[in-house]
Amino acid sequence: MSGGRITTHVLDTSRGKPATGLQVELWLIESTESGFVEGRTQLRTAATNEDGRLAAPLLDSEEMLAAVYEIVFCAGDYFRDEKRRHILEAEPVFDRIPIRFYVADANSHYHIPLLVAPGGYSTYRGS
Structure with a gap:
């Protein structure tokens, strides 16, 4: 049994607070040996709670590849x-923010947080 998992949390930097109710989707990217994307399979959909986190990992244990x-x-x-x-002066610049990453070790924890505002975002591999 592996201990791997994928988690996230989202902070709304325009308000200085966790992003509550932000919809998050997890996709598996299928590609050829040469690296060209062949398709995507949606694995999960969830919304962040009042702490900007999900109630459960997006993926864990035996599901991790x-x-x-x-x-x-x-x-x-x-x-x-x-x-x-009320915080918008215009439409948000970024509608959907895709963060694509490679899981090299299915036994590891991959925490992918998002810092977001109407006009920008950043991410990193957290712990």
Whole structure:
């Protein structure tokens, strides 16, 4: 049994708070030996809680494979929500934010956080 998992959390840097209710999708990226993408398979969809985190890992244990994955953060929907609309001067620049990454070791923890605002974002591999 492996201990690998994929997790995330999202911070809304325009408000200085966790991003509550932001939709997150996890995709498995299927590619050829030469690296060309053949397709994508959606594995999970979840929304962040009041702490900007998900209730459970996007992927864990026996489901983890050494493979290419993509987390898509639905930032445009989050910022267009009526509770946050007041911070927008215009439509958010980034509607969907895809973060594609490679899991080399299926026994490791891959934490992929997102820092997001209506006009920009950043990410890193967390712990």
